Amino acid sequence: MNLILLAPDDIAHQGLARVTDPRRLRHLREVHRAAPGDRLTLGVVGGGIGRGELLTLDEQEATFALEALDQAPPPALPVHLVLALPRPRMLARSLEHVTTLGVKRITLLHTRRVEKSYWMSPELDAEKIHHHLVLGLEQARDTRLPEVTLEKGFRPFVEDRLPDLLEGRRGLLAHPGMPNDCPRGLNEETLLLVGPEGGFIPWEVEKLLAAGCEGIHLGQRILRVETAVTALLARLF
């Protein structure tokens, strides 16, 4: 928690913030070892970042006197990430990694090699997803929540939504064995598609290439999804 991320509800009135959830209170005590008088970095969801003085801290509540929260959050990556739904534990970690790296649009997609049971996982509850996004923002000192969309059908996604998403974006399909090496240092708006463990099936690859995506690869090593996504984002941008 390199930033204490305040929900609008946490701000009691102008200049005073109240934190009451056990996770953040424990973190303040055990990791920050915070004491009244300490000045910590705070930000408001969707808003600015600044400092606040810890006024009180007990088992139920921490209160802060906010100074101007007038610094902008760090810049976002110009990418919409389309990720084949990973297995639940990998999903949680991948959401944190990509949020930390600055991704603001995430689509979780069904593909042939995504196990159908993954769609029943409690990790997909809106609250759970929100939790992992918040952890990513707190880590990166960011305030802007990514938007997460679920697409439970591959064909409707490719046929009905993909053409619009590729409007004004460069589509990159990351898949082992594609002809082109992953490009470096892009500045342009990009749609990045990453398959599941085991990859997209050939028919899916064909559909995505036919829709206008370029196939790219990261070399001959087979990476876990969470490693691949971080490596792709770090190399592309």
Next chain:
Amino acid sequence: MNLILLAPDDIAHQGLARVTDPRRLRHLREVHRAAPGDRLTLGVVGGGIGRGELLTLDEQEATFALEALDQAPPPALPVHLVLALPRPRMLARSLEHVTTLGVKRITLLHTRRVEKSYWMSPELDAEKIHHHLVLGLEQARDTRLPEVTLEKGFRPFVEDRLPDLLEGRRGLLAHPGMPNDCPRGLNEETLLLVGPEGGFIPWEVEKLLAAGCEGIHLGQRILRVETAVTALLARLF
């Protein structure tokens, strides 16, 4: 397990391999859903890669008839990674990530902000470390085990070992706030130093810069160690 990694002991005699540990047997049954007659990818620690036919599979043992294991493992990254010892769970995952990405030399270093208790963790047992390296190799279809060295003193490392390590290598110190952006697409031998959660302390940064390392950064976002290491390796090479 994209490759079944055989220890020399697993090869019963010329052309016949025997796998008896519960982890790999379970993986063969539950993930590969392998059956006698299937041809799978195998490799020998430190050696070549090829295919083998599964002859038998039961609760105690799998046997394979090996074909020529004559393919070379994927190329290694030209990097020696010096990583401030992460907390135990992060260590396990970081070892897997960097092994998967092709790092072959890893030094785990004590720095001021490494909690001393981390050095007592069972995750540092040679067997545990070996296990995570093997998982990384199996994922990446690699056979060459990284070499892991423990350095429990920062000063002896910097004063006695670092000058030799920098002989013929470019030293890069990854640390927030350093003046230069992380370079891209290097081909040269590199020594990459990555600090702990909370970073190197100023005195450590000074010592490393004075020893000839260049300071580099990955932008203003603060990344977790496992995310940072993957991002650095993907961008540098």
